[in-house]
Amino acid sequence: MFQTRCIIGAVATLAGLLKAAGALAATLVVTVQASDGQPLAGAVLTVRAVGGTGHPAPPVNAIMDQVDRAFVPDLLVISPGSTVEFPNSDSVSHQIYSFSPAKKFQLPLYRGKRYPPVRFDQVGFVTLGCNIHDSMLAYVLVTDAPYFGRTDSKGSWSVDVPRGTYKVTVWHPRMRENADLGREVPIGDTERTAVALRLAKPLQPAPLEGRHSWDAY
Amino acid sequence: MRSVSFNANIGPRALALTLLTVTAPAAHSADWIQLPQWEVDVDVRLVSSDGQKSFVNGGLGTLRFDRTQSGLRLGRARLALSEALGEVWSLRLDASAWGDDDRNPVDLTEAYLQLRPYPFAGFRFRLKAGAFYAPISLENRAAGWESPYTLSYSAINTWLGEELRTIGVEGQLDWLGTHTGHGFDLALVGGLFGWNDPAGTVIATRGFSLSDRQTTLFGRVGSSDSGPLKPIELFHEIDGRPGYYAGVEGRYFDRVVIRALHYDNRADPDAFDSAIHSSAWPTHFNSVGLRAESASGWTAIVQWLDGQTYAEPHSEDYRWPFRARFAMVSRQIRNHRLSVRYDSFTVDSESDDGDGYGAQHGHAWTAAYVFEPGTQWKVTVEWLRVTSDAPSRAIELGTRSAATENQVQLAVRFALGPLAR
Numbered sequence: 124m125f126q127t128r129c130i131i132g133a134v135a136t137l138a139g140l141l142k143a144a145g146a147l148a149a150t151l152v153v154t155v156q157a158s159d160g161q162p163l164a165g166a167v168l169t170v171r172a173v174g175g176t177g178h179p180a181p182p183v184n185a186i187m188d189q190v191d192r193a194f195v196p197d198l199l200v201i202s203p204g205s206t207v208e209f210p211n212s213d214s215v216s217h218q219i220y221s222f223s224p225a226k227k228f229q230l231p232l233y234r235g236k237r238y239p240p241v242r243f244d245q246v247g248f249v250t251l252g253c254n255i256h257d258s259m260l261a262y263v264l265v266t267d268a269p270y271f272g273r274t275d276s277k278g279s280w281s282v283d284v285p286r287g288t289y290k291v292t293v294w295h296p297r298m299r300e301n302a303d304l305g306r307e308v309p310i311g312d313t314e315r316t317a318v319a320l321r322l323a324k325p326l327q328p329a330p331l332e333g334r335h336s337w338d339a340y
Numbered sequence: 341m342r343s344v345s346f347n348a349n350i351g352p353r354a355l356a357l358t359l360l361t362v363t364a365p366a367a368h369s370a371d372w373i374q375l376p377q378w379e380v381d382v383d384v385r386l387v388s389s390d391g392q393k394s395f396v397n398g399g400l401g402t403l404r405f406d407r408t409q410s411g412l413r414l415g416r417a418r419l420a421l422s423e424a425l426g427e428v429w430s431l432r433l434d435a436s437a438w439g440d441d442d443r444n445p446v447d448l449t450e451a452y453l454q455l456r457p458y459p460f461a462g463f464r465f466r467l468k469a470g471a472f473y474a475p476i477s478l479e480n481r482a483a484g485w486e487s488p489y490t491l492s493y494s495a496i497n498t499w500l501g502e503e504l505r506t507i508g509v510e511g512q513l514d515w516l517g518t519h520t521g522h523g524f525d526l527a528l529v530g531g532l533f534g535w536n537d538p539a540g541t542v543i544a545t546r547g548f549s550l551s552d553r554q555t556t557l558f559g560r561v562g563s564s565d566s567g568p569l570k571p572i573e574l575f576h577e578i579d580g581r582p583g584y585y586a587g588v589e590g591r592y593f594d595r596v597v598i599r600a601l602h603y604d605n606r607a608d609p610d611a612f613d614s615a616i617h618s619s620a621w622p623t624h625f626n627s628v629g630l631r632a633e634s635a636s637g638w639t640a641i642v643q644w645l646d647g648q649t650y651a652e653p654h655s656e657d658y659r660w661p662f663r664a665r666f667a668m669v670s671r672q673i674r675n676h677r678l679s680v681r682y683d684s685f686t687v688d689s690e691s692d693d694g695d696g697y698g699a700q701h702g703h704a705w706t707a708a709y710v711f712e713p714g715t716q717w718k719v720t721v722e723w724l725r726v727t728s729d730a731p732s733r734a735i736e737l738g739t740r741s742a743a744t745e746n747q748v749q750l751a752v753r754f755a756l757g758p759l760a761r
Contacts, residue, residue: 222462330594337481
């Protein structure tokens, strides 16, 4: 969560600079609903100018910890060139791996031992697992979109952008839609443009809680 | 790392012993060598039982504790060790004391080496070598092969814990669909084992029971010579022929698990071991199970087992086809869990003399409440009623063949160590 705030903060800083330069015109407010109409928290939104040549957001140094045999946070959204550090706050060892094409790596995390950060250069989805604890699952989404963020508990996220037409895309680790779910949004003279997106298919089931100590057999 | 030795006073089980004498490289040779991760559990019971003489004491009762054993009892004291040997190998040892008169006061239930290479391109391979449980039970999913739902296991899984252990190798190949954008995982598993030729002896003499008394690697079923059952030695190689099992597993996210497995110890009924006065018992079975869990805390488990064991003493033909099934429903609300299970089990006796020895027919109800105030403490109250009919009781004891046995247990369990979670 802290990292997400950092990322949003970085975007806001960038937006502030643009506003100072006189190029900024409006606030884009996106709300996301699940297929049942309930607000969807934690959905990833990316915003790109249509036909434009927006630059990716600046790279960051993020942290994904291991706490109580779970990745914390279990999703990071970062720009290419960002690094992620994987400490281990548990008293047991973990072995993190990814066989996703966007970033393949293996990292044994012995108790109390730190490893150098892992750098993510390629755009794409990276699924992480632990070779010792099968129930551990997390994602790193590497995006070259200039604006991105995650919805809050009310399913809402906002960003300040210059005038223009933008493609807003939503992604969630549990959504069943394979194709990008998005919409083109023209941002004109109004100060605030609101967009509502709703998933068509029900979400996949959330991981069960309190089962991680039962995967011994 | 110290070398651990174990003084076994029965038959050669080289593989298991090899595991117990593994010596790891010196601690300073690599920075990944650390002290073993460990767990210690102590489970103390307050028992009330009206059961017949327990099989633990050589009787034909179906409960772990009989009417002479009401009062304060040791449920289990357990020490588990897990040691990483490099990045992809690990060694696991599980030792327990059960507070009865088994051969060794503390003995191993499992001891194995595991190879866990990192998954590659959506596939994962795992190999176990040593002594361990085959992946059949959907109930015994907690550390120490315990059930998180009840104290006493179902008839099927009690039997697996009593008579079966893979002493050999097992390979498993997983396709990790949930890591590649799909909703399910698939696995193939195969095992090759020895030292399990007497498997089937217990089911053909006493039949099914419901308990949590797992047979230890160097121990035996029944610990007294007062009978009527003599202590039964299980983990021996008699005929020199390996057995095998092969199974499949499917998982829908972490919500549904389906397992099916075929087991055959391929024993030669003509082979006899005079040291333990046992022939090899050809035993084979099929097993299917399903476990489903919901986000609202409901769990349902069904398991089914159908097989046969066989013996040829003095060229006579004795067969005991057996089948058992159970259904369990459990509900968890925060750190409280309530579970109810119904078991049904049958052993037929098809012998030349037709006296029905070893036949059994019965059913059981189990209800358990579990309260876990934290990760270290667990309090369980369990009520168990087993109704069974076994002609062996009339033959051996001169009593009625039918019996209804009741057992109530209050268990308090305390766990300590980094693995205790």
